[in-house]
Amino acid sequence: MKGIITFLIPLLFAVNLFAQKPINRLTYDEVLQLAKDQSPQAILAKHRFRAAYWQYRTYVAELRPNLTLTGTIPQFSRSLIRYQNPDGSYTYIEENSNTTSLGLSLSQNIGLTGGQIFVRSNLERTDLLGSDKTTSYMSVPVSIGFSQPLFAMNQLKWSKRIEPIKYEEAKRAFIQSMEAISMEATRLFFDLAMAQQNLETAKLNYSNTDTLYKIAQGRYNIGTIAENELLQMELSFLNAGTALSEAEVDLQLKKIRLKSYLGLNDSYDLEIVLPDSIPSFDLDFNRVLTLAKENNPQILSYQRQLLEADRDVAQARAERGLNANLFATFGLTQRATELKDAYIDPQDQQTVRVGITVPILDWGLGRGKVKMAQSNREVVRTTVDQALTDFEQDVFLKVMQFNRQDDQVQIAKKADLVSQNRYEVTKQRFLIGKIDVLTLNVAQTERDQAKQKYINTLSGFWQYYYQMRRLTLFDLEKNQPITTDFELLLR
Structure with a gap:
């Protein structure tokens, strides 16, 4: 079994080398920009806005000669x-x-009289x-x-109150969808980053276990280690070979998913570059809540739902008599x-x-429609009140979670460095026979986990970062509203 793996792994690398495609290296910012420019989700968001725009233009046309x-x-x-x-x-x-x-x-x-x-x-x-x-x-x-x-x-009177809110809601929803696209692109970016790191770790582990297994064979032959330690090292070598093969497959899967999301159909291979820094700032809950209430399209949706419920009551009353x-x-x-x-x-x-x-005799039909509309209005009011309460609580939790991310990234980065140094020290001590193979395996596992945790923590920071932008439609780092050229979307 060992001989087969020893033969197959170099062969796999040789095949990959001959079949290697030109590499397209993308930074984090470039991935986000591609997602906003050409991803299928961005195209759908653009067409949803266009539909809302022409619906608004239809309303405006009704008020003109x-x-x-x-x-x-x-x-x-x-x-x-x-x-x-x-x-x-x-x-x-x-x-x-x-x-x-x-x-x-x-x-x-x-419009005044209908x-x-x-x-x-x-x-x-x-x-x-x-x-x-x-x-x-x-x-x-x-x-x-x-x-x-x-x-x-008066249908025109109600349209004059509702349609401008719907159009403004559509504009804010488009901006929000761009931030949601950034969040999804972030997730896929760091999924690929994790796959890249896992492959690098798997290659390193395979090379290390190969070397250490050969050393263990020599020690066993001269009687300085027991057979169970040799078998443990052989098992580590075999597991490293399996992990390397799985990491290669997982990397290709993550590349395909990110390229699909970005709308990349070229023949280039994809490689990403991790961001080397993060913005450092804390958020104030009251300020974030104020911005969210001012800018979030969900707040406009609540206002629109209340107006539509009032309109339905007015229509039911008008049709009754x-x-x-x-x-x-x-x-x-x-x-x-x-x-x-x-x-x-x-x-x-x-x-x-x-x-x-x-109406002379309608058996309570008109009265029933009015009561139904009134009951529905109360349901909408209660639902909106509860939604606003949940909205404020959600903002509070997200602010708390975001404010923790900076420290979490720094801790994870430090833990990654410490775990790497510990593994190197443990490896050297194993080479001189001071510790056994189990201790070395524990150090290797902790090193790999620390690297994965750092990438996960970095991904979590950027996820929360764009989540706050999506919530407030405000660039909290640059202290300015997030805007877009809506005229350009209509071309």
Whole structure:
């Protein structure tokens, strides 16, 4: 078994050497920037913002004048129609006609009342076909009117309160998603860093155990160590070979995951460089809580949910009782057999219509809808109150956890250095026969664990760092808000 591993490990390195790809070395900052620029998650966040932007633009368009051109070109009809004679009897006559019309309408919604005013102009031409061909025109040079729901809910008024909040929420959610992407990229970056370190450690351990096993064989042959120590060293050598093979596979897996997240599809191999320093600062809970309440999109979401619940109650109440609609127009009209005469001396025309709907017996349907909307509003209020309490507690815990990270990194870094020095001292003492192989294995295990803990602690610091940025949408290190060019996202 030993001979097989001794043969296979160098062969594995030789194969890797011949198959080695060009290396793309990336720093931590470069990985984060790539994640924000081209990762699939960043592209999804961009399109979610674009959807929210166009939804907001749709709302804005509803408040602006709307100019519409309509036409019928042509409308041909050939049929029998019923005609009433002067004596009251009916006869059926053949109609063979072609009608063409063109109209222009300018309308404006009224946000204050929820109604609409409009100005229209229309021209219609009718050609009677057959043996007696005639042409007539009917014009409406101008018609001014308005329509107004009298007791309905003013949808435009509620949209004016809700839609700007939704758009601002979408902008902040995009910035927050960028920080979330940084957090995920950080996790994958340090997963790869751990895999790289584990491979380096596995190579070192394999080389060391190979050397120490050969030394142990020599000592056993001259009778200075017992057979169980030789077997223990052989087992360490075999385990080191297995760990080296597993570390190689794990490294490739972590590379694939990071490259996939970054959207890297090139043929380059990937190698990352650990950051050599971390920012050192402490956070004040009250300041972080204030920034979080001012900037976090979740707070805007709570405000929006309360407004939407109030809107639903108002709509249920409006639909329960009397509904009425007022429609009125005033305009000019004329008819003629010549186009030029259709606009001469027009006559005035007026239309006024009031339609009402009164529920007489609905078996409590309207009242039930109002009660349901009111109950739902209370549920939303209670949920939001609890969520705000949980939000404050979450901020408190995250601030405490972040403030511990700086010390944890320094301790882990010091422990890593101490464990390496201890292993070297233990190794030298083993070489001169002062300690046994079990003590050496313990020192090696503690050295490997200390290195892993340092990388994990470093990863934890940066995870908490971007978690605080995601929570506050504020660069607490540079003391400035986190912003982005939203116009650039729409291109």
